[in-house]
Amino acid sequence: MSTGTIQVRPASPGAGEGSGHAHFGHLLRSEWTKFRTVRGWVIGMMLAAVLMVFVGRFAAGSVGIGCVINGVQKSGKACVPPVPHGPGGEVVTDSFNFAHQSLTGNGTITARVMSLTGKRPDFTGNTVQARQGPNFVPGLMPWSKAGIIIKQNLHQGSAYAAMLVTGANGVRMQYNYTGDIAGLPGTVSAAHPRWLRLTRAGDQITGYDSADGVHWTKVGAVQLAGLPATVQVGMFAASPNYAFTSNSFGGEANQIGPSEATGVFDHVTASGTPAGGRWAVAQIGGGGPVGPGPLGPSPVGGGGGGRGPGPGASGFTAAGGTFKLAGSGDIAPEVPGPASTLPSVTIEQSLVGTFIGLIAIVVVAVMFFTAEYRRGLIRTTLAATPRRGRVLVAKSVVIGAATFAVGLVAAAVAIAIGVPAERNSGQVVLTVSTLTEARVVIGTAAMLAVAAVFATALGAVLRRSGAAICVAIVTIVLPFLLVALNVFPSGISSWLLRLTPAAGLAVQQSIPLYRQVANVVDPARGIYPLSPLAGLAVLCCWAAAAMALALVLLRRRDA
Amino acid sequence: MSTAVRALHAEWTKLRTVSGPAWLLLGVAAATVAVSSAAVAATSCPAGMRCSVDPTKLSLTGIQFGQAVVAILAVLTFCNEYSTGMIRVTFAAMPRRQVVLAAKAIIVASLVLAAGAVGVLGSVLAGHLILPGHGFSVARGFHPVWLSYGPTVRAAVGSVLYLGLISLLGLGVAAMVRDSAVSIGAVLGILYLFPVILAFVGNAVWQRRLERWTPTIAGLNIQATTGLRNLPITPWGGLGVLAIWAGAALLAGGLMVRLRDA
Numbered sequence: 001m002s003t004g005t006i007q008v009r010p011a012s013p014g015a016g017e018g019s020g021h022a023h024f025g026h027l028l029r030s031e032w033t034k035f036r037t038v039r040g041w042v043i044g045m046m047l048a049a050v051l052m053v054f055v056g057r058f059a060a061g062s063v064g065i066g067c068v069i070n071g072v073q074k075s076g077k078a079c080v081p082p083v084p085h086g087p088g089g090e091v092v093t094d095s096f097n098f099a100h101q102s103l104t105g106n107g108t109i110t111a112r113v114m115s116l117t118g119k120r121p122d123f124t125g126n127t128v129q130a131r132q133g134p135n136f137v138p139g140l141m142p143w144s145k146a147g148i149i150i151k152q153n154l155h156q157g158s159a160y161a162a163m164l165v166t167g168a169n170g171v172r173m174q175y176n177y178t179g180d181i182a183g184l185p186g187t188v189s190a191a192h193p194r195w196l197r198l199t200r201a202g203d204q205i206t207g208y209d210s211a212d213g214v215h216w217t218k219v220g221a222v223q224l225a226g227l228p229a230t231v232q233v234g235m236f237a238a239s240p241n242y243a244f245t246s247n248s249f250g251g252e253a254n255q256i257g258p259s260e261a262t263g264v265f266d267h268v269t270a271s272g273t274p275a276g277g278r279w280a281v282a283q284i285g286g287g288g289p290v291g292p293g294p295l296g297p298s299p300v301g302g303g304g305g306g307r308g309p310g311p312g313a314s315g316f317t318a319a320g321g322t323f324k325l326a327g328s329g330d331i332a333p334e335v336p337g338p339a340s341t342l343p344s345v346t347i348e349q350s351l352v353g354t355f356i357g358l359i360a361i362v363v364v365a366v367m368f369f370t371a372e373y374r375r376g377l378i379r380t381t382l383a384a385t386p387r388r389g390r391v392l393v394a395k396s397v398v399i400g401a402a403t404f405a406v407g408l409v410a411a412a413v414a415i416a417i418g419v420p421a422e423r424n425s426g427q428v429v430l431t432v433s434t435l436t437e438a439r440v441v442i443g444t445a446a447m448l449a450v451a452a453v454f455a456t457a458l459g460a461v462l463r464r465s466g467a468a469i470c471v472a473i474v475t476i477v478l479p480f481l482l483v484a485l486n487v488f489p490s491g492i493s494s495w496l497l498r499l500t501p502a503a504g505l506a507v508q509q510s511i512p513l514y515r516q517v518a519n520v521v522d523p524a525r526g527i528y529p530l531s532p533l534a535g536l537a538v539l540c541c542w543a544a545a546a547m548a549l550a551l552v553l554l555r556r557r558d559a
Numbered sequence: 560m561s562t563a564v565r566a567l568h569a570e571w572t573k574l575r576t577v578s579g580p581a582w583l584l585l586g587v588a589a590a591t592v593a594v595s596s597a598a599v600a601a602t603s604c605p606a607g608m609r610c611s612v613d614p615t616k617l618s619l620t621g622i623q624f625g626q627a628v629v630a631i632l633a634v635l636t637f638c639n640e641y642s643t644g645m646i647r648v649t650f651a652a653m654p655r656r657q658v659v660l661a662a663k664a665i666i667v668a669s670l671v672l673a674a675g676a677v678g679v680l681g682s683v684l685a686g687h688l689i690l691p692g693h694g695f696s697v698a699r700g701f702h703p704v705w706l707s708y709g710p711t712v713r714a715a716v717g718s719v720l721y722l723g724l725i726s727l728l729g730l731g732v733a734a735m736v737r738d739s740a741v742s743i744g745a746v747l748g749i750l751y752l753f754p755v756i757l758a759f760v761g762n763a764v765w766q767r768r769l770e771r772w773t774p775t776i777a778g779l780n781i782q783a784t785t786g787l788r789n790l791p792i793t794p795w796g797g798l799g800v801l802a803i804w805a806g807a808a809l810l811a812g813g814l815m816v817r818l819r820d821a
Contacts (some may be wrong), residue, residue, distance in 0.1 A: 013803040015667060019801045040738075040741070044741075055752075055756065058756065058760070059756060059759035059760055093717075352755070352756075352759045355755065356748060356752055356755075359747060359748050360744060361743050362744070363740050363741055363743075366740055367740050368740075370740070374642060433661035465642075465738075465739055465740035466631065466634070466635050466638065466740065468740075468741060469739075469740045469744060470627075470631050473627075473743070473744070473747055477747075477751075478624075478627070478751075481751045481754070481755060482624075484624070484753050484755055484758050485623070485755065485758060486758075488597070488598060488601060492597070492601055493600065520758070559587065
């Protein structure tokens with residue numbers, strides 16, 4: 001909290017250090033007494049907690065997902081599809097087209113990628129076309145990818161390391177879904193081919209890239225713990241779903257469809273594979289090429305699904321030493337977003353009630369100061385404690401601590417009730433580590449506490465509850481609302497969530513912003529433009545500024 | 560003069576002689592026009608793309624923001640009398656308390672309608688001037704955002720009425736709660752809670768309930784000019800739902816003002 005930055009003026013002459021501490025203790029106690037003896041404020045805090053839990057529970061459990069299993073209509077938990085989890089325990093997308101051989105023991109695979117092309121659905125046609133399935137137009141996603149991969153086995157979610165070229169992000173080394181290391185920049189073409197190499201030595205996989213096949217640069221070395229002796233090695237291609245989102249006030253129209261990437265490889269050499277081995281094709285998670293025909297329901301976990309593979313198409317052709325491989329899907333952590341095919345939900349969705357609890361807390365926090373002015377109590381308070389800065393600090397400590405306690409309980413209960421409700425309603429909960437869960441709960445409490453201090457300081461600055469409440473709600477709550485309700489296009493929205501005190505809500509974000517997947521700022525799905533701590537820091541800056549202003553004004557003005 | 564006219568005159572004098580309401584009314588118009596213009600300026604429909612945007616509704620985005628200022632104005636009109644103790648003088652002079660509340664409602668709603676009309680006209684003008692240049696032209700099948708187009712007139716007039724009803728809702732809540740801070744929190748909660756819940760709720764049945772029966776979501780259907788067949792509730796029906804909320808709040812507020820000590 002911002003109390004650490006406040007300089008308390010030296011005590012009046014003769015007053016000892018010890019008496020100063022004792023005095024502040026008394027002050028804290030008197031402010032705590034003022035707070036707890038006003039019934040309305042205590043009710044307000046309780047109301048905030050109840051609203052947080054209730055609204056969160058309602059939002060978490062109100063999704064009705066139905067499905068038909070073996071001809072029987074089911075709903076809720078029975079409909080949760082089996083989803084792959086990565087080695088780190090996170091929910092992942094793992095679907096791609098894989099031309100593979102087995103590799104036993106140590107070995108190396110090298111390939112030159114000559115081109116990466118792709119196609120994506122076109123949603124700009126008329127409605128008739130949209131119903132029959134969109135036309136495909138040439139186009140790559142920024143994270144369309146093709147390259148070489150060493151993978152534990154052919155199961156979704158197994159450990160891997162890959163060297164790959166992308167649509168717009170140059171050469172990357174990616175591993176175990178969340179890892180991403182940048183290699184050579186630039187797009188691949190026949191004039192500028194990219195050489196890729198992966199070397200396995202025990203559990204360690206090292207990736208290299210090169211522009212000419214002579215000069216090699218090491219991109220990274222990663223440990224894949226517990227890699228078996230025999231692994232699958234080969235070429236792969238994948239392309240994440242194309243999402244066309246037209247953001248319009250009060251809602252968004254979202255159309256998604258599979259896209260496809262085609263990589264052309266030559267100079268493919270693999271050591272450690274069976275002599276004369278042939279490349280077998282496996283469409284992991286339905287990640288084959290997209291074929292003609294209308295969009296159907298997405299297969300489970302198939303990021304690139306939606307269409308059956310084209311007639312007889314494996315998506316793999318070999319001619320001479322040149323291989324062409326087409327695939328769809330993605331190998332990446334699952335994030336909630338428009339391109340997601342899973343009914344995924346984050347744990348912080350059960351905390352959506354925070355903003356309504358915030359309104360109640362802000363009202364109480366503002367009144368905690370302005371009430372002194374309404375009845376003239378401020379003159380008694382300041383007569384008892386002439387050092388006015390201390391009064392403000394004591395009030396901030398009391399309201400901050402009380403809010404933190406209430407927020408902690410409310411957030412913990414909301415998560416404890418909400419997450420099982422999400423699961424029972426048939427959604428795929430994007431699980432996170434206990435540590436992250438704790439950070440979300442404690443962060444929510446801290447964010448509420450800092451917001452309460454900010455509101456109290458505003459009360460001291462403006463002295464009138466109506467005006468102070470308005471400013472507090474307009475700066476903290478309204479930006480979040482405007483973004484959540486899609487009032488503005490996403491550019492304005494993300495700046496609102498960077499600059500205003502509402503940035504503090506980012507502390508609830510449980511899924512990190514992975515740069516290797518397309519993210520759309522959407523607090524409704526738990527995606528904020530700032531990292532959790534940076535968001536909280538923005539709110540802290542606002543609170544510190546308001547406190548500083550309040551201290552200056554409190555000393556200068558007559559009460 | 561009859562009691563009613565005297566009550567109206569008294570309320571008008573009280574509102575006119577302090578600077579706060581005038582600034583807030585200016586804020587209603589300014590916030591509405593500013594937010595509408597920002598939304599219009601930030602939206603475009605690139606050539607060759609199919610855009611599912613309702614140009615009139617987009618031009619009236621600012622109402623989402625202006626309604627907060629309206630609610631604050633309505634609450635403060637009532638609660639300031641309680642915080643200063645003025646209410647005891649008012650009720651001593653005018654013992655029929657419902658008449659006082661009714662007079663306040665008429666004065667505040669009239670002023671809000673006037674300020675809202677300015678804000679809505681400014682917003683429509685912004686849409687009229689900016690949108691055709693951003694791809695929303697008549698040539699591409701979008702209707703004109705101007706008062707020559709019937710549904711736009713309905714949306715504009717309805718948006719002004721919407722603001723008037725929001726002021727009555729705010730006044731009713733203020734009469735129930737009496738404290739300005741709590742009232743503002745409560746009214747803003749009512750205005751914005753339901754849309755946010757709707758954004759998070761996935762259940763179609765609950766979505767439909769929220770769309771049909773909550774004050775702001777139902778009320779804002781008055782702004783729709785495209786896809787009228789797919790609306791959860793008819794434009795005027797939606798405004799009627801808001802009117803029921805406002806009427807209920809005002810009725811409850813009137814009863815509580817009458818039953819409680821001032």
